[in-house]
Amino acid sequence: xxxxxxxxxxxxxxxxxxxxxxxxxxxxxxxxxxxxxxxxxxxxxxxxxxxxxxxxxxxxxxxxxxxxxxxxxxxxxxxxxxxxxxxxxxxxxxxxxxxxxxxxxxxxxxxxxxxxxxxxxxxxxxxxxxxxxxxxxxxxxxxxxxxxxxxxxxxxxxxxxxxxxxxxxxxxxxxxxxxxxxxxxxxxxxxxxxxxxxxxxxxxxxxxxxxxxxxxxxxxxxxxxxxxxxxxxxxxxxxxxxxxxxxxxxxxxxxxxxxxxxxxxxxxxxxxxxxxxxxxxxxxxxxxxxxxxxxxxxxxxxxxxxxxxxxx
Numbered sequence: 001x002x003x004x005x006x007x008x009x010x011x012x013x014x015x016x017x018x019x020x021x022x023x024x025x026x027x028x029x030x031x032x033x034x035x036x037x038x039x040x041x042x043x044x045x046x047x048x049x050x051x052x053x054x055x056x057x058x059x060x061x062x063x064x065x066x067x068x069x070x071x072x073x074x075x076x077x078x079x080x081x082x083x084x085x086x087x088x089x090x091x092x093x094x095x096x097x098x099x100x101x102x103x104x105x106x107x108x109x110x111x112x113x114x115x116x117x118x119x120x121x122x123x124x125x126x127x128x129x130x131x132x133x134x135x136x137x138x139x140x141x142x143x144x145x146x147x148x149x150x151x152x153x154x155x156x157x158x159x160x161x162x163x164x165x166x167x168x169x170x171x172x173x174x175x176x177x178x179x180x181x182x183x184x185x186x187x188x189x190x191x192x193x194x195x196x197x198x199x200x201x202x203x204x205x206x207x208x209x210x211x212x213x214x215x216x217x218x219x220x221x222x223x224x225x226x227x228x229x230x231x232x233x234x235x236x237x238x239x240x241x242x243x244x245x246x247x248x249x250x251x252x253x254x255x256x257x258x259x260x261x262x263x264x265x266x267x268x269x270x271x272x273x274x275x276x277x278x279x280x281x282x283x284x285x286x287x288x289x290x291x292x293x294x295x296x297x298x299x300x301x302x303x304x305x306x307x308x309x310x311x312x
Contacts, residue, residue, distance in 0.1 A: 008161060008186055008221055009069060009118045010248070010291045015311060016069035016120070018251065019059045020295030020304050023077075026055065028268040029300060036083055039075035043100045052104060058301040059294075060112035060119070066308050067116045071292055072105040074098075077126035077165055080150050095153045098123070102157040122163045123154035123185070125176055131166035131192060131227065132259040133200050140215065143175020148182070155183040165251075166192045166227050169201035170211040177216045188249065188292075190224035195258050197228075197236035205236055209243040222289075224249030227296045229256045229271075230279040237286040248291045250283055252276065254298030262297060270298050277306030284311055 010016040022039050026032045032051060035041060042048025052075055063070035076098055078084070084094040105121040113119040128146055129135040138146070151162055162185045164176040173189045180187035191199055191208055199208055209223050223246045225233060230252050237244060254271035255262060262269070276299070284290050293311060295303045 006186055008120060010071065010120060011221065014069055014291070016071055016292045017059065017063045017066070017304055017308055018071040018073050018292055018294030019056060020299035020301060021254070021297045022055060022075055024268055024297050025300045026051065030055075036078055036086060038078035038083060038087060040079040040097050040101050041087060042075070043097055043104070049104065053108065056105075056108050057112070059304060060108055062301060062305055062308065063119075064112055064114050064117040066312065068308060069118045069120070070112075071120045071122050071294075072108055073122045073163060073165075074101040074105050074124045074159070076101045076124045076150070080126065080128065080147065082128055098150055098153040099157055102154060102159050106158045120160050121158055122161050122188075123151070123157070123159040125150055125162055125164045127166055127168055127172060129168070131168065132263055134168040137169050137201060138172050138175065140171050140174045140178070143172040144178045145175075147176045148179040151176070151179045151183050151185065155185055159185065161186040161188065161221065163188045163190060163224070165190045168192060168199060170199075170203060170208040173208070173212050174215045177212060177219050181216070181219050186221045187219070188222050188224055189220050190226045190249065190251065192226055193228040193233050195232045197233040200259070205233065206241045206243040209246050213246065220246075222246060222248035224251065224292065226251035227253055227259075229253045230276070230283055231256055234279075234282070234286070237283070244287055245289050247287050248289045249293070250280065250287075250290065251294045251296045252280070252299070253296050254303055268298055270300075271303075273303040273306040276303055277310035280307045281310040
C-alpha cells in the first residue's frame, strides 16, 4: 500500500484502533517475566518474539475484521538509555533492539494490512522516570537530549511516527517533540492522569497541552490520554476548552483504581469491558476529533473489541 511517511491516515477522519495493556497482558495473562516492565526485552530470543507476534496479531485481526485502521505501537516504552542500562544493554544493543521492534511492527503490517484497514507503525517512547510519578521534572533541554537517542534510531527505520506514552510533565513532552521534529518524524504526545484528571506533576491537562503547543509551534500531530480510567478525566473534558480538539487518542485503564493502588496490587483488575466501551462512546461525544482508541493497564483484546463496537 503506497504511503507518504509524513502523512498520518488517522488524521483523515476514520477510526483507528491500537493495542491494549501490553505489559499487564504479557505478565498476568501470558505468564511472562518482564523485568522493569520492559516488553522490548522479549526481542532477545525467538520465544519472546513469538509471544509479541501473538499479542499484536490479536489486535490486528480485530481491526481488519472491523474494517478499521490500526496503529502498531512498538513494544519500546522502556527502550531508552536509563532503563536499558539497568537491563544490561549497551548503546549498540539498545539501538538494535529498537530497530528490531519496529521491524516486527513492519512484518505485522505486511501480514495484516488491508484496503479498509490501513496500518501505521509508531515508535513508542516512554518516560525517563516512573510513569506513575515523576521523580524529577526534567528541563526541556535535558528531555530532548535524553530521548533523541531512541528517536534518532526510529528515524532510520520504517516507523511512520513517534508516540510519547505516559508523559508525566509537560517539559519532558516538549523535549520529545523537539527531538522528533529534529529527526523528521511526526509525533503524538500522550499524557497520563491521576484520579483528579491532572498530570502527576499537578498540572492541568489543558494547560499541559497548551504549554507543549506554545513551546513547539503546535508541532505534535495530536495529543492522547493514557493510563487513566475515563471516570478520572471525563469531568475535565466536559468542562470544555479549545484545547480539547487537540486530543485525538485515548488509551484508558481497565481499572478505576489510582496509580498508587495499581502499583501496590498483586492481582490484575480487568474492570468491565462492556462498561468501558460505553464510556468511550461518551468520550467520543466530548472529543469530536477522537480517532485512535486502545487500552492501557489491565486491558486486553476483549476491552478493545468492546470499545470498537461501542464507538462504531
